[in-house]
Amino acid sequence: MREFTVPPWETAPQAGGLADSVFTHADEAPDAVVLGRKVDGEWRDVSAARFRDEVLALAKGLLADGVRFGDRVGIMSRTRYEWTLFDYALWAIGAQPVPVYPTSSSDQVRWMLHDSGAVACVVEHEDQAMTIGAVVDQLPQLERLWQLDAGAVPDLMAAGEDIDDEVVARHRLAVTPDATATVIYTSGTTGRPKGCVLTHANFMAEADNVVGRWEPVFHSKAGDEASTLLFLPLAHVFGRMVEVAAIRARVRLGHQPSLAADDLMPDLAAFRPTFMLAVPYVFEKVFGAARRKAELGGKLGPFDKAVEVAVRYAEALEAKAFGTGPGPGASLRVQHQLYDKLVYAKMRDALGGRLRHAMSGGSAMERDLGLFFAGAGVTVYEGYGLTETTAAATANPPERTRYGTVGQPVPGTTVHIADDGEVWLRGGQVFAGYLNNPKATDEVLHDGWLATGDLGALDDEGYLTITGRKKEILVTSGGKSVSPVPLEDRVRAHPLVAQCVVVGNDRPFVAALVTLDPEAVEHWLSMRGKPSMPPEQLVRDPDVETEVRRAVVAANTLVSKAESIRTFRILAARFSEEKGLLTPSLKLKRKAIEKAYEAEIEALYHA
Known part of the structure; x- marks a missing residue:
């Protein structure tokens, strides 16, 4: 089959923007719980009316501090309640949030804020403020910097107290579906990140059709309250879509800033989501x-x-x-x-x-x-x-x-x-x-x-x-085209493997670089009565090599002999974003990895 279409579930709104749903929900069901917010270690409900009031107060504060209709404002933070608050306050006045990954370098931040023409930026804490401070002299359009952990939200709300609610209402009514809602920069596996211009209509089409089609599975059983805990980065489009869909569908939304199991699992147990993304x-x-x-x-x-x-x-x-x-x-x-x-x-x-x-x-x-x-x-x-x-x-x-x-x-x-x-x-x-x-x-x-x-x-x-x-297809010197992703995914399925990169472009055969999962390896060693060992020694351990070889053999069952992984190298350190080898969304930067491990790759072909 070459083409397949599924008709729309929901018709596209002809007027308005994303912030309208906040005000509509507050009018229709002011006491309905729309968010969960963690305060002093406890999850507390946020009603539709309460969220509307906070969005309105922050929107007035943004206007008071000089943000205008059509302005772009950076948000550099982990996933937290305040991010959603800023998104909707900015949308309520026709402004455009520009998400920035909290792990971004000064150069990445400079590029995104400069390219987008951001007039202001929200950061989470002092370290991020310093990241921006290091390049602020190259950002002449950036006029304001707000820090969440230094009281940015209450300060802005206080600044807007004298502005009439009607001012925000007029701004909101001027927003149309085809207006830009946000500019999200691609994670940049190759070259500079590109700013994707997404409109209010794009988010409405996405969220409303997803909600319409999948809403029944948001619940654990018929009739119960739907809720989800968002731990995906809000700087990524997936997390942003979840935020918008949850608010539009009146699904109780909680925020968790950490993907680490020690942080995430207790909050999953306490928040008790009915579904997750x-x-x-x-x-x-x-x-x-x-x-x-x-x-x-x-x-x-x-x-x-x-x-x-x-x-x-x-x-x-x-x-x-x-x-x-x-x-x-x-x-x-x-x-x-x-x-x-x-x-x-x-x-x-x-x-x-x-x-x-x-x-x-x-x-x-x-x-x-x-x-x-x-x-x-x-x-x-x-x-x-x-x-x-x-x-x-x-x-x-x-x-x-x-x-x-x-x-x-x-x-x-x-x-x-x-x-x-x-x-x-x-x-x-x-x-x-x-x-x-x-x-x-x-x-x-x-x-x-x-x-x-x-x-x-x-x-x-x-x-x-x-x-x-398309850009990742390897062509061996023998002319064989190889898609690396299925091989890499199968190797990674082994409990000890953290990452796998398949190489072989213009080479006589396919090979792989493999990194190990420290937590899984530590457990594996202890269960076999083997002592802990430094990474440099671990990668040479014959038993570890045997396990990785099993993973490679399993992967090779997917492909022909000409496409199979002939040899591999276990690396002592994992690929990381800090080393420039992963994007913020954890995708492999293949060219950067091949350059960083050029000597190791050469050795695979001259063993």
């Missing part, structure tokens, strides 16, 4: 932690059996949904019921106890991992999208999830596969273009179609499978 990394971490805990308790055998049963159970349900099987048999149902009490329920309890559904995006999820979670009672709907599509362009439908694919087009979206296998997209969520960069815009937008740069295939029912990136 995450990247595959989070699900991998949850699964890995559960498996290590079972091994520590001497219950690895039963745990692995529980995993096998969950996968088979989910596969049987999948086959039934697609009319290719009768569903789980009696014996499998009994085994599943047993392990639900022993294993699956405990894992769900660790996620708050109410979680039954989740959405995953940002990168590919292993089919077996998705099947395991579904069999364990948490169905993960994998999707696909880009910054340029305001997040999801495709996602698996609730009734018929096809694991290992990224699903069908989101309502209102068409997916087309070009002659060279490139995925093209069209829909109301496709961006307006790159800021100040008509050349780059013309390269990807063609008569309303977005050329994504990703390669994929559509099956007969419109389910999309992503097979790689």
